[in-house]
Amino acid sequence: MAAIDKVKVLLVGDSGVGKSCLTHLIAHNEPIHNPSWTVGCSVEVKLHEFREGTQHQKSYFIELWDIGGSSNHRSTRSVFYNSVHGIIFVHDLTNRKSQQNLKHWLAEVLNKEGGKNKQVYDEYDNEQFAGSTMIPMIFIGTKLDLAGEKRANGIDKGGGDIAQDWGADKLYLDCRDGRSLSPGSSASVKLSRFFDKVIEMRFHRHDGMSPSIFDKRRPFSSPMSPKLYMTD
Numbered sequence: 698m699a700a701i702d703k704v705k706v707l708l709v710g711d712s713g714v715g716k717s718c719l720t721h722l723i724a725h726n727e728p729i730h731n732p733s734w735t736v737g738c739s740v741e742v743k744l745h746e747f748r749e750g751t752q753h754q755k756s757y758f759i760e761l762w763d764i765g766g767s768s769n770h771r772s773t774r775s776v777f778y779n780s781v782h783g784i785i786f787v788h789d790l791t792n793r794k795s796q797q798n799l800k801h802w803l804a805e806v807l808n809k810e811g812g813k814n815k816q817v818y819d820e821y822d823n824e825q826f827a828g829s830t831m832i833p834m835i836f837i838g839t840k841l842d843l844a845g846e847k848r849a850n851g852i853d854k855g856g857g858d859i860a861q862d863w864g865a866d867k868l869y870l871d872c873r874d875g876r877s878l879s880p881g882s883s884a885s886v887k888l889s890r891f892f893d894k895v896i897e898m899r900f901h902r903h904d905g906m907s908p909s910i911f912d913k914r915r916p917f918s919s920p921m922s923p924k925l926y927m928t929d
């Protein structure tokens with residue numbers, strides 16, 4: 698039997714937003730109720746059917762890298778940021794700051810330096826930035842059960858819709874409800890589409906090159922934002 702190809706997807710966001718709950722839900726289709734804080738990183742694997750139901754259907758492993766969000770570990774977690782093919786940005790719908798902080802998370806992942814570099818951060822705080830990355834991203838707001846739909850939608854209106862600014866999809870979930878990602882639900886379809894995109898960018902591009910912007914040999918390939926380069 699042929700080996701199954703895999704892609705690496707990061708889950709990042711502030712401590713306590715629910716990354717570990719979400720990771721477990723995605724990988725096992727059931728919730729965990731008492732996760733412990735993640736120290737370093739924990740990896741779960743999910744088998745995904747690429748373009749399910751079409752003639753191109755194929756199985757891939759999705760490695761879900763659940764990064765511990767504590768700021769104490771900021772300087773050491775850059776070791777997890779190599780060769781990433783997709784990013785899931787996680788925020789807590791009851792905590793607006795956790796959504797605003799996703800800009801710092803993006804800066805941290807791209808810089809591998811803790812997101813403290815103001816100059817580079819300012820570059821990201823720019824709608825054009827969305828066009829400068831080739832890496833698929835999705836935004837997931839957790840704790841929908843506590844926030845409610847109305848408040849969740851209000852968060853976007855009040856704080857600026859980062860997902861829209863960056864041209865990414867978004868969804869809201871209650872990670873403690875096993876039905877949140879039930880097959881056929883709109884959340885499950887959006888997530889599946891995101892994984893398809895990650896696989897497509899990694900394995901099915903016509904130029905045959907890995908599009909990972911985390912490949913150290915390649916600069917960002919945007920005509921819109923030529924100043925953005927990876928730093929080691």
Ligand SMILES: Nc1nc2c(ncn2[C@@H]2O[C@H](COP(=O)(O)OP(=O)(O)OP(=O)(O)O)[C@@H](O)[C@H]2O)c(=O)[nH]1
Pocket residue numbers: 710711712713714715716717718719729730731732733734735736764765766767839840841842843870871872873
């Ligand atoms: N009510 C509710 N609680 C949630 C939800 N998602 C996560 N939680 C709770 O939020 C707390 C933190 O969840 P974790 O998954 O450990 O958070 P984390 O982002 O992994 O945190 P770090 O590992 O410190 O980075 C736990 O008590 C979860 O049960 C949700 O959708 N609804």
Ligand SMILES: [Mg+2]
Pocket residue numbers: 716717718732733734735763764765766
């Ligand atoms: Mg965790």
